[in-house]
Every structure is written in C-alpha cells, then in structure tokens.
Amino acid sequence: MKGRLPVLAFACALLLLASCEKFEPIAPNDAAILDGALSGLTEAENFRFQKGDIAFNDEIFTTANGLGPLFVATSCGSCHARDGKGHPFTTLTRFGQIDGNGNLFLNSGGPQLQHRAIPGFTPEQIPSGATSSKIIPPAITGLGFLDAVTDSDILAWADPDDLDGDGISGTANWVELKSYVVPRANSVFQNGKYIARFGQKGAAYDLLQQTAQAYNQDIGITSFFEPFDTYSGVKFDPEISSQAIHDVVFYLKTLKAPLPRSEGEAIKSGKQLFISSGCGKCHRAEMKTGNSFIASLSNKTFYPYTDLLLHDMGTGLDDGYTEGSAKTAEWRTPALWGLGLSKNSQGGHYFLLHDGRAKSIEEAILFHGGEGNQSRESFTSLSGDEKEKVINFLESL
Amino acid sequence: MRNIITLTVFIYFSGSVLVHAQIDSTLLRRTNQDTSKLLLNMDAVYNRPFLATNKVPVALGGYVEANWQHLGTDGVTEGHQFQMRRLTLFVASGISRRIKFLSEIEFEDGTKEINIEFASVDIEFHPMFNLRGGVVMNPIGAFNQNHDGPKWEFIDRPVSATEMLPATWSNVGFGLYGKKYNQNWVYAYEFYLTNGFDDQIISNDQNKTFLPATKQNRDRFEESSNGVPLITGKVGLRNKIIGELGLSYMGGVYNKFQDDGLVLDERRRVNTWVVDFNTTLPKIKTYVVTEWAFVKVNVPDTYTQQYGKKQAGGFLDIVQPIIRKNIFGFEKSVLNGVCRFEYVDWNIGKFTETNGNISEDFVSVVPGISWRPTPQTVIRLNYRYNWTTDLLGNPSSKTAGFQFGFSSYF
Numbered sequence: 001m002k003g004r005l006p007v008l009a010f011a012c013a014l015l016l017l018a019s020c021e022k023f024e025p026i027a028p029n030d031a032a033i034l035d036g037a038l039s040g041l042t043e044a045e046n047f048r049f050q051k052g053d054i055a056f057n058d059e060i061f062t063t064a065n066g067l068g069p070l071f072v073a074t075s076c077g078s079c080h081a082r083d084g085k086g087h088p089f090t091t092l093t094r095f096g097q098i099d100g101n102g103n104l105f106l107n108s109g110g111p112q113l114q115h116r117a118i119p120g121f122t123p124e125q126i127p128s129g130a131t132s133s134k135i136i137p138p139a140i141t142g143l144g145f146l147d148a149v150t151d152s153d154i155l156a157w158a159d160p161d162d163l164d165g166d167g168i169s170g171t172a173n174w175v176e177l178k179s180y181v182v183p184r185a186n187s188v189f190q191n192g193k194y195i196a197r198f199g200q201k202g203a204a205y206d207l208l209q210q211t212a213q214a215y216n217q218d219i220g221i222t223s224f225f226e227p228f229d230t231y232s233g234v235k236f237d238p239e240i241s242s243q244a245i246h247d248v249v250f251y252l253k254t255l256k257a258p259l260p261r262s263e264g265e266a267i268k269s270g271k272q273l274f275i276s277s278g279c280g281k282c283h284r285a286e287m288k289t290g291n292s293f294i295a296s297l298s299n300k301t302f303y304p305y306t307d308l309l310l311h312d313m314g315t316g317l318d319d320g321y322t323e324g325s326a327k328t329a330e331w332r333t334p335a336l337w338g339l340g341l342s343k344n345s346q347g348g349h350y351f352l353l354h355d356g357r358a359k360s361i362e363e364a365i366l367f368h369g370g371e372g373n374q375s376r377e378s379f380t381s382l383s384g385d386e387k388e389k390v391i392n393f394l395e396s397l
Numbered sequence: 398m399r400n401i402i403t404l405t406v407f408i409y410f411s412g413s414v415l416v417h418a419q420i421d422s423t424l425l426r427r428t429n430q431d432t433s434k435l436l437l438n439m440d441a442v443y444n445r446p447f448l449a450t451n452k453v454p455v456a457l458g459g460y461v462e463a464n465w466q467h468l469g470t471d472g473v474t475e476g477h478q479f480q481m482r483r484l485t486l487f488v489a490s491g492i493s494r495r496i497k498f499l500s501e502i503e504f505e506d507g508t509k510e511i512n513i514e515f516a517s518v519d520i521e522f523h524p525m526f527n528l529r530g531g532v533v534m535n536p537i538g539a540f541n542q543n544h545d546g547p548k549w550e551f552i553d554r555p556v557s558a559t560e561m562l563p564a565t566w567s568n569v570g571f572g573l574y575g576k577k578y579n580q581n582w583v584y585a586y587e588f589y590l591t592n593g594f595d596d597q598i599i600s601n602d603q604n605k606t607f608l609p610a611t612k613q614n615r616d617r618f619e620e621s622s623n624g625v626p627l628i629t630g631k632v633g634l635r636n637k638i639i640g641e642l643g644l645s646y647m648g649g650v651y652n653k654f655q656d657d658g659l660v661l662d663e664r665r666r667v668n669t670w671v672v673d674f675n676t677t678l679p680k681i682k683t684y685v686v687t688e689w690a691f692v693k694v695n696v697p698d699t700y701t702q703q704y705g706k707k708q709a710g711g712f713l714d715i716v717q718p719i720i721r722k723n724i725f726g727f728e729k730s731v732l733n734g735v736c737r738f739e740y741v742d743w744n745i746g747k748f749t750e751t752n753g754n755i756s757e758d759f760v761s762v763v764p765g766i767s768w769r770p771t772p773q774t775v776i777r778l779n780y781r782y783n784w785t786t787d788l789l790g791n792p793s794s795k796t797a798g799f800q801f802g803f804s805s806y807f
Binding site: 005006013016017020021023024025026027028060062063064067071073074075078081082087088089091116117118119120121122123344345346347348349 | 467468469470471472473474477596597599600601602603604652661662665697699700701702703724725748750751753756780787788789790791792795796797798799801
C-alpha cells in the first residue's frame with residue numbers, strides 16, 4: 001500500500017490536469033448571448049475587436065481619468081450591459097425644444113442632461129423652457145450591418161408623402177455633419193445635409209459620431225472629436241485617445257448580429273401574422289449591406305426588422321423633443337433583432353420603447369399610435385393564441 | 398518607501414548570511430509557541446514559528462505560497478496558471494523583556510506588490526495596557542490579523558475579507574491593547590488611531606464601493622488623505638471550550654473634504670462592523686471559523702448608485718480532520734475535508750429609477766481537501782465555484798475550476 005499511494009496520487013494529478021476543463025461552466029449557446037465577434041473576421045480584425053471590447057466593457061472612468069464632473073454613467077458597459085438594451089438606471093434625458101431649428105439649449109448644457117456629478121459638484125438641471133425626452137440605451141449588436149446599408153436603399157424605403165396610401169410614410173433624418181465626420185462613399189447629399197441613422201431619433205450619422213458623443217455626453221469625457229467639457233463648456237485636452245475611440249467604433253461595427261433562437265411552425269406562423277398585421281412595413285425583415293472595408297460586412301443580407309426611417313408614432317409617444325429633422329412624435333424604427341434577449345441585459349424585466357415605459361412586448365405594441373395605428377389594431381384583433389404566436393416570434397429574434 | 402523596503406530586505410538577508418556563516422545550524426532553535434488554547438486572533442502576529450539563534454535577540458520567519466489553477470468563466474478559460482502568490486518575511490526582536498518589535502514584509506505575485514504589512518514596536522506597561530505603534534494591522538474582523546497562508550485550508554483568501562473589507566489592511570498609527578485571563582476565559586481589547594481611507598473607495602476601476610482601492614495610494618504610509626484618524630476597535634472573548642468571539646468596528650472620514658483651507662465637500666464617513674467566531678467542536682474535532690461584516694459608506698446622493706452605500710458579506714469555513722496518521726513518512730500528518738461558503742452583496746439598496754433591488758452579488762462554494770504533513774505546512778486541493786451577478790441582476794456569470802498548491806512557514 002505504501003508504494004501504491006504515491007503512484008495513485010500521481011495518477012490522480014495527471015487525470016485532474018487532463019480533465020479539469022470538464023468541471024468548468026460551459027459557454028452559453030451563441031444564440032443566447034449578444035456578445036461576440038462577427039464570424040469571418042481576420043486575425044488582425046479580431047485583435048482590433050478585442051481592443052475595442054476592453055475599452056467598451058472594461059474601462060471604468062473615475063475622477064482620476066476624466067469622469068465628469070457631470071455624467072450619467074461611468075463606463076460604456078454601464079449603459080449597455082452585455083451589449084444589450086439598457087436599464088432605467090442609465091436612462092438618458094435629452095432636452096431641447098419642439099421645433100426643428102436646431103437645439104437652442106446647447107449653451108445651457110444641452111442636448112443631454114447629466115443628472116449625476118462627482119462629489120462636490122451639483123448635477124445639471126433641465127433649463128426652464130426646454131422640453132425633454134427620456135431614452136433607454138439601445139442594444140448595440142449588429143450595428144456594423146446597419147452602418148453598411150446604402151443611403152439609396154434607405155431612400156428607396158422612404159415614402160414621406162405616403163404615395164402608396166398605406167398610412168405609413170417613413171422619412172429619413174437629414175442632418176448637418178459634425179466637422180469630424182467623413183461621409184460614406186456614395187452618400188446622398190441634399191441641401192447641405194446627409195441621412196443619419198443611429199440613435200432613437202436617428203440623428204447620429206455614424207458610429208464615430210455616436211461613440212464620441214456618448215463619451216462626452218454620457219461620461220463627461222472630452223476627446224479630439226468632442227473637446228468641450230460638459231460642465232464648464234470650455235474646450236479641454238482630450239481625456240481619451242482617438243485610437244481608443246476608433247477601437248470602440250470598430251468593436252461596435254464588428255459585434256455579431258443577434259442570432260434567431262427558435263424556429264418551427266409556431267414561430268413561422270407568428271412571423272406570418274406579424275407580416276400580415278402590417279408590422280413588417282416599418283420593421284422591415286431583410287436588408288443588404290453595400291461595400292465595406294470589413295469583408296465580413298460587405299454585401300451581406302441580414303434581418304434586423306427596421307427600416308432605419310422616422311415614423312410618426314402618435315401623440316402618446318410625442319415627448320415634445322426633436323433631433324435633426326425628426327419631428328417630436330417621430331422615432332426611428334428600432335431594430336427588433338435580439339428583442340427576446342433584452343431581459344438578460346435589463347435585469348430580468350422588459351423596459352421597451354424609447355423610454356422603457358413598456359414592460360412587455362404586448363404593451364409595447366399597444367403603445368404604438370400614429371403610423372403604427374393600423375398594425376396595433378390588427379394585432380388587437382388577433383385571437384389570444386395568435387397574439388402569443390406573434391410574441392413568441394418576436395422573442396425568438 | 399522603496400528605499401526603506403530595500404534596506405530592510407538587505408538587512409534581513411545580510412543577517413541570514415551571517416547566521417549561516419558563523420553559527421552551527423544546530424544552535425538554531427524554534428521559538429516556543431503558545432499552546433494554551435487561549436490565543437486570540439489578535440495574537441496571530443506573534444504566534445508564528447520563528448527561528449532564533451542563541452544569544453541573538455532577533456528571530457526570523459516567514460511563509461511562502463504557490464499554486465496551480467485552471468479556472469473557467471462561462472466557457473472561457475485562461476488555461477493553466479502557475480502562481481507565486483506570496484513570499485512573506487518576518488523579523489522579530491525582543492528589545493527588552495517588555496519591549497518587542499515585529500515586522501512583516503510581503504512580496505505578492507512575485508514583486509508586483511511589495512508591502513510592509515506590519516512593523517510595530519510593542520511596549521508593555523501592564524497586561525491590560527500595551528502600547529503599539531508603527532505600521533499596525535487594524536483589528537477589523539478575524540482574518541485581517543490572522544491572514545498567514547499556512548493557517549488556512551484554502552488557496553484563495555475570502556473575498557469578503559480581502560475585497561469587501563480590505564485585508565490585509567495595515568496603516569501607520571498608534572494604539573492600545575490588553576488581555577485579561579480568568580481560568581478558562583480570556584478577554585481582550587484593541588483600540589487604534591491610524592491613517593485611513595481615501596476618495597478611491599468610491600472612485601475606482603472596480604466600478605463599485607471598494608475599500609481596498611485605498612491601498613493604491615502610495616502616500617498613505619506617509620500622510621493621511623484628510624487629516625482625520627481612522628478609529629479601529631475590537632473586543633475579543635475566548636473560552637477554552639466554546640471558542641472565540643470577536644466584535645470589531647472601524648470607521649472614519651474617508652474623503653478629502655478640504656485642501657489648502659478650501660472646503661471641497663462635506664465630511665463623508667465609512668463605517669464597518671464585523672463579528673467573527675471560531676471554535677473546534679468537541680469529539681469530532683471539526684474546526685469552524687466565520688466572519689461577517691457590514692459596511693456603510695456616505696456616498697453623495699448626486700453621485701451614482703453604481704457605488705453602493707451599504708455592503709454586507711462574510712465567509713464560513715468548515716475543516717473536518719479525516720485522517721491523522723503517518724502519510725509518506727510524515728508522522729502525525731493530518732488530512733482534512735474542507736468547505737468554504739462565501740457571500741458578498743456589494744450594493745445593498747434599491748434603484749431610485751425603478752425601486753427594484755440593486756443586485757451585484759457574489760456567492761462562492763469551495764470544497765476541497767488539505768493535507769498537513771506538519772502543522773506549519775499545508776498542501777491544498779480546492780474546487781471553486783462562483784456565481785457573480787451584476788448590478789442590474791442579469792443572469793449570473795459562473796466561474797469554476799480546480800486549484801492546487803501549498804503554503805508553508807519556513
């Protein structure tokens with residue numbers, strides 16, 4: 001026995017070394033998470049993706065590296081946990097006015113309220129006379145695909161004068177570009193303005209603008225692109241490198257698109273009901289990308305369930321606040337892909353629509369007004385079983 | 398600071414060389430250790446195996462810890478990791494019969510962190526009235542003062558003790574301590590005024606209220622961040638049969654509320670309360686040790702709820718001797734079955750926006766076995782399983798894997 005004990009111990013050690021991974025938690029199904037790189041990236045692109053991932057999810061801002069003094073969140077990942085939809089904890093409040101004359105409150109802290117402050121400082125208040133809207137941070141997956149859609153496709157889906165008479169117009173948000181934004185090749189240019197597509201009002205032209213503004217307005221970080229301190233209004237030295245911002249932009253472009261998690265007849269039937277109810281007129285299922293310098297994004301067909309256009313959603317969703325050429329009741333159709341995973345980034349609950357007021361998918365549908373009236377009515381006229389099929393389909397996206 | 402450390406290490410090694418060069422090693426002797434069963438956690442700093450030479454009033458000691466681990470989080474692993482977690486050196490000196498000095502210098506993760514964890518002179522005026530000054534270990538909970546690796550059956554230190562409380566937490570300061578024996582009982586107290594925390598506890602790269610963040614302040618052994626002493630007090634009670642109970646408090650102003658005579662903020666306090674207990678169950682000899690803490694921090698309402706105002710957590714270790722016999726020629730070696738349960742709620746409260754609970758919890762279960770060939774050396778095999786929940790309460794991320802290593806006094 002004495003001689004056998006060391007042999008036994010050695011054998012156990014070898015067995016442990018060889019099999020230790022089997023005792024570790026397995027990876028969740030790829031379709032069950034939003035995090036992850038686009039498939040087909042080159043090694044160099046994977047390297048950049050990882051750098052952006054670290055900057056986005058791991059870099060925490062404190063007073064030592066530039067947080068605030070006024071801010072909403074302390075990191076990108078605070079607003080977009082697991083790359084998914086945000087929680088009311090990091091709701092953004094934008095303020096301005098009801099007309100489309102550009103934000104008149106930029107010298108009073110606009111366009112975004114920083115309702116938190118580092119110790120010793122007083123958070124911002126909405127100035128008197130301003131209107132405001134609350135915005136839940138959106139999911140950030142699949143943005144590279146949306147970024148690579150051509151302007152001509154977006155314009156082809158638009159019907160600003162409702163020429164087809166279906167009650168749905170759909171207009172592009174035309175904006176003047178920030179000085180640091182470089183228009184995409186073949187962008188459509190009209191009266192000094194370009195078509196923007198990101199943000200709940202669709203007022204950000206591209207992911208660079210979206211990222212630089214978020215660092216500045218959400219975290220209080222100045223950069224080469226957005227150099228003005230949100231507290232003093234004074235131009236500061238960059239608190240983040242341009243390289244880091246570009247890394248985050250690359251990360252956002254190369255995050256995979258949400259994968260459908262369920263198929264089968266019931267889901268197909270739900271999809272059919274979704275289309276026949278007219279929901280698919282705005283929540284457009286299929287799109288194509290144009291050319292992209294990232295091969296995995298170039299000329300691909302994908303299924304985001306949006307048309308990247310503004311739609312009047314009725315008085316119930318009219319917050320009296322506008323961005324770009326969007327009117328106060330107009331919201332950019334949100335992509336529905338990944339909708340069923342929203343609860344996994346919102347603390348187990350749904351906070352849907354632009355401000356999180358809808359606590360379920362059904363509630364979100366019922367809040368639709370304006371151009372969404374007909375679809376809402378079609379949905380409400382469905383039987384309970386049919387409604388469930390539609391909801392299950394949406395949760396499978 | 399670096400120069401002091403270098404000089405101290407140089408003196409230590411010089412002393413060692415001299416000892417070996419001039420003295421027959423048979424003259425080296427182990428200092429006597431107290432086996433009265435009336436030792437408290439506060440005695441841990443001196444209750445270590447020191448090596449002394451005849452007539453030289455200096456005793457030396459230390460411990461070393463190294464391990465292998467293979468941990469994975471939600472299907473992602475960093476593979477096989479070999480770690481040299483700690484090399485700690487002790488130098489103790491009996492300056493006179495009632496004046497003594499002890500220092501503890503720790504090298505963590507190679508030389509990534511080099512810390513003076515303890516460097517104090519103790520002067521005994523009366524058993525109930527001893528003065529201690531220098532770099533002292535604040536007597537908060539049990540683990541902070543009794544943290545030597547070879548005393549524990551687990552490779553990782555308890556998260557509640559090292560990340561919620563900041564063990565090992567040492568500061569420059571002065572204080573009093575005393576003990577009173579009464580048959581099977583011993584009563585003790587400790588009270589210290591030291592430098593304390595700073596603003597980093599609510600502004601750090603952990604994105605949560607994190608008391609150990611203050612340890613990043615390299616000036617903290619030189620100056621207080623705000624000039625207000627941190628108060629640490631503990632009362633301990635031990636019965637030979639029942640075990641030891643400790644109640645401790647540590648609190649003070651943590652923020653830099655003024656600078657150059659200018660008011661920057663109101664005074665904001667951090668307060669911690671800890672209860673600890675340990676015992677050995679009669680007959681079955683099961684050793685149980687536990688420590689639970691509550692932390693309260695004055696975080697401005699206008700700051701972010703990312704940084705919690707309240708935290709709570711603790712750990713429970715159960716050590717069951719299974720075999721006491723000669724194994725591999727080590728007489729009286731002991732094989733233990735062990736299990737640790739840990740819990741930390743990093744942020745107790747409700748979101749102002751939704752009135753829903755703020756999560757940010759950590760739960761861990763660590764079963765394992767430990768083998769002590771001698772009382773001063775422990776070889777450990779642990780299987781760790783952690784559940785970590787984020788602030789919002791999204792599905793937990795899971796980390797698990799095996800750890801194997803040793804820790805030994807020398």
